[in-house]
Amino acid sequence: MSQRRSKLKSAAEALADIPDGAxxxxxxxxxxxxPMALVRQLVRQGTKSLEIIPTPATGLWVDMLxxxxxxxxxxxxxxxxxxxxxxxxxxxxxxEKTLQIVDVDEPxxxxxxxxxxxxxxxxxxxxxxxxxxLPRTSPDIYKEIIDPFTGKPxxxxxxxxxxxxxxxxxxxxxxGNGVSLGGRHMEDVxxxxxxxxxxxxxxxxxxxxxxxxxxxxxxPGVLVDSVVHAPFGAYPGACPGVYGYDRPHLLEYxxxxxxxxxxxxxxxxxxxQADEAMMLxxxxxxxxxxxxxxx
Numbered sequence: 124m125s126q127r128r129s130k131l132k133s134a135a136e137a138l139a140d141i142p143d144g145a146x147x148x149x150x151x152x153x154x155x156x157x158p159m160a161l162v163r164q165l166v167r168q169g170t171k172s173l174e175i176i177p178t179p180a181t182g183l184w185v186d187m188l189x190x191x192x193x194x195x196x197x198x199x200x201x202x203x204x205x206x207x208x209x210x211x212x213x214x215x216x217x218x219e220k221t222l223q224i225v226d227v228d229e230p231x232x233x234x235x236x237x238x239x240x241x242x243x244x245x246x247x248x249x250x251x252x253x254x255x256x257l258p259r260t261s262p263d264i265y266k267e268i269i270d271p272f273t274g275k276p277x278x279x280x281x282x283x284x285x286x287x288x289x290x291x292x293x294x295x296x297x298x299g300n301g302v303s304l305g306g307r308h309m310e311d312v313x314x315x316x317x318x319x320x321x322x323x324x325x326x327x328x329x330x331x332x333x334x335x336x337x338x339x340x341x342x343p344g345v346l347v348d349s350v351v352h353a354p355f356g357a358y359p360g361a362c363p364g365v366y367g368y369d370r371p372h373l374l375e376y377x378x379x380x381x382x383x384x385x386x387x388x389x390x391x392x393x394x395x396q397a398d399e400a401m402m403l404x405x406x407x408x409x410x411x412x413x414x415x416x417x418x
Contacts, residue, residue, distance in 0.1 A: 127298055129297040129298070129350075130297060130298060130299050130344070130347060130348065130349050130350045131297045131327065131350045131351075131352065132349050132350065132351060133351065133398075134160060134161055134164040134323070134351045134353065134398070134399060135164060135167075135168070135398070136349075137161075137321050137349035137350075137351050138161060138164050138165060138168065138170075138321065139168065141165070141170055141286075141287055142170075143170060143171045143172045143173075144171075144172045144173070144174065144195070145170070145173060145174070145286040145287055146173075146174040146175075146176055146284070146285045146286040146287070147165075147173050147174070147175055147176070147285060147286065147287050147288075147289070148175070148176045148177065148178070148236075148285035148287070148288045148289070148313060148316075148317060149161070149162060149177070149178075149181075149184045149185075149288075149289040149290075150178060150288065150289065150290040150291070150308065150309070150310055150313050151178065151181075151184075151291065151308065151357070151360070152178060152180045152181075152308045153180050153181075153182060153203075153205045153360075154182065154183065154204075154205050154359075154360035154361055154368050154373070155305055155308075155357070155360060155361050155362070155363055156291050156292070156303060156305055156308065156357055156360075156361075156362060156363065157181075157182075157183060157184050157291065157357055157360050158184075158289040158290060158291035158321075158323050158353075158356060158357065159183070159184060159291075159356065159357055159358060159359070159360060160291075160323055160351070160353040160355075160356035160357075160358075160399045161289040161291070161321060161323050161351065161353070161356070162184040162187060162188065162289065163187075163392075163393050163399065163402065164399075165188065165193065166187065166188065166191045166193065166389060166393050166394075167393060167394065167398075169193075170193055171192065171193055171195075172193075172194075172195040173188065173193050173194050173195065173196075174194075174195065174196040174197075175188065175194055175196065175197045175198065176198050176232070176236075176283050176285050177197070177198065177199065177200075177202070177232070178232065178308070178309060178313070179200050179201065179229035179232050179233060180201060180229075181201065181202055182202055182203050182204050182205065182210050183204060183210070183359075183360060183373075183376070185197065185202050185210065185213060186202060186204070186210035186211065186212045186213050186380065186385075187212075187385070187389070189210075189212045189213055189216050189222065190212040190380065190385035190386065190388075190389065191385075191389060194216075194222060195222070195223060196222070196223040196224075196225065197213075197222055197223070197224050197225065198225045198227055198232065198283065199213075199224055199225065199226065199227065200227055200228050200229045200231070200232055201229075204373065204376075204377055207373065207374070207377045210380070211377065211380035211381045211383075211385075212380050212385055215383065225261050225263075225264060226257060226260045226261050227257065227261060227264055228252075228257065230248070231257075231264065231265075231280050232283065233309065233312070234246045234248075234280065235280055235281065235282055235283030236282075236283050236309070236312050236313060236316040237312050237316070238280075238281070238282035238283070239282035239283055239284040239285075239315075239316035239317075240311075240312050240313075240315035240316040241315075243282060244282070245266075245279040245280060245281055245282070246279065246280050246282075247268065247270070247277045247278070247279050248277065248278040248279070248280065249277065249278070250267075250275070250276045250277055250278055251278075252265055252278045253267060253276065253278060258278070264280055264281065265278055265279075265280060266278065266279045266280075267279075282316075283316065284316055284317070284318065285313075285316065285317040285318070286317070286318050286319060287317065287318070287319045287320075287321065288313055288314055288316070288317030288319065288320045288321070289321050289323070290310060290313070290314065290320060290321070290322050290323070290342060291322075291323045291324070291325075291353070291356050291357050291362065292322065292323075292324050292325070292341060292342065293305075293324065293325050293326065293362055293364055293365050294324055294325065294326045294327075294328050294332075294333075295322055295324035295326075295327060295328070295350055296327065296328055296329065296330040296332075296333050296344070296350075297327060297330070297350060298330060298344040298347075298350075299320075299322055299342070299343075299344030299345075299346070299347025299348075299349075299350050300330070300333045300340050300342070300343060300344040300347075301322050301324060301340065301341050301342040301344075301347070302333070302336075302339050302340055302341055303341040303342075303363075304362075304363055304364025304365060305361075305362070305363025305364055310341050310342050311341075311342070314342055314346045314347070315346065319348050320342075320346050320347045320348055320349075321347075321348060321349045321351065322342065322347045322349065322350050322351070323350075323351040323352075323353035323356040324350065324351070324352060324353065324356070325353070325354055325355070325356060325362055325365050326352075326354075327350070327352050353399060354403070355399075355403055355411055356399070358372075358403070358406070358411070358414075359372040359373050359376070360373075364416060365415065365416060366411075366414040366415045366416055367414050367416065368414075369406075369410070369414055372406075375388070376388055391405075392405065392406075
């Protein structure tokens with residue numbers, strides 16, 4: 124135990140060697156627990172041609188990376204801004220065919236990640252998908268096979284294995300043991316499926332605190348490669364149990380995105396700020412504090 128090394132790094136250090144063309148997944152569901160601080164760092168450092176494997180219910184981070192010109196391929200069942208509707212930059216890219224889209228459904232994403240996490244060569248589904256357009260629109264994903272036990276048709280899908288997984292939690296220690304206060308959202312499957320895991324946390328706590336409540340650990344440190352201290356790291360989304368989402372900020376993003384002006388947003392909140400500390404300072408401490416959950 125005493126020989127363990129700290130995995131604590133800055134966002135720039137943790138993400139610096141993510142190459143162009145990497146397969147990237149960011150955890151979270153809708154606007155909750157999305158590692159936005161890490162995503163903004165990807166935009167700042169200009170990483171390009173990313174292949175995005177999202178969670179089944181994803182949105183802001185994907186839309187932002189599309190606007191930044193960082194995405195070349197996207198596996199998708201849904202990309203939206205929750206109460207604001209479909210993500211504008213995603214919708215525009217789909218309509219204009221400027222992005223390679225692999226059309227899949229939610230079970231395909233979940234079970235594709237589960238296959239990668241379990242080391243399975245593929246996952247077999249009942250033949251339901253043969254009644255949909257998915258095998259036609261995504262023939263590289265859906266393959267008709269014969270069930271060797273019954274001789275009846277079935278559908279096979281491949282494992283989905285991200286090169287890099289980005290995760291945000293409420294608390295973590297320097298060894299990567301992470302605690303989410305908002306429940307579990309596939310983090311166990313996602314982190315096991317990925318070749319590399321970068322964890323950001325609102326608060327860095329002592330390992331003794333983690334050990335006092337071992338059943339609260341959402342992600343064990345053995346799966347984590349880097350830890351980043353990122354207060355308000357899910358902003359403008361929510362980190363359940365810590366703070367809620369910033370509705371006016373999300374409305375601002377959405378209005379600019381609908382007008383195809385997300386570059387203005389990125390210039391203001393990402394490129395003009397050297398790091399996350401500067402970005403949060405620009406937002407304002409009073410505004411951020413008002414989002415905190417008390418009680």
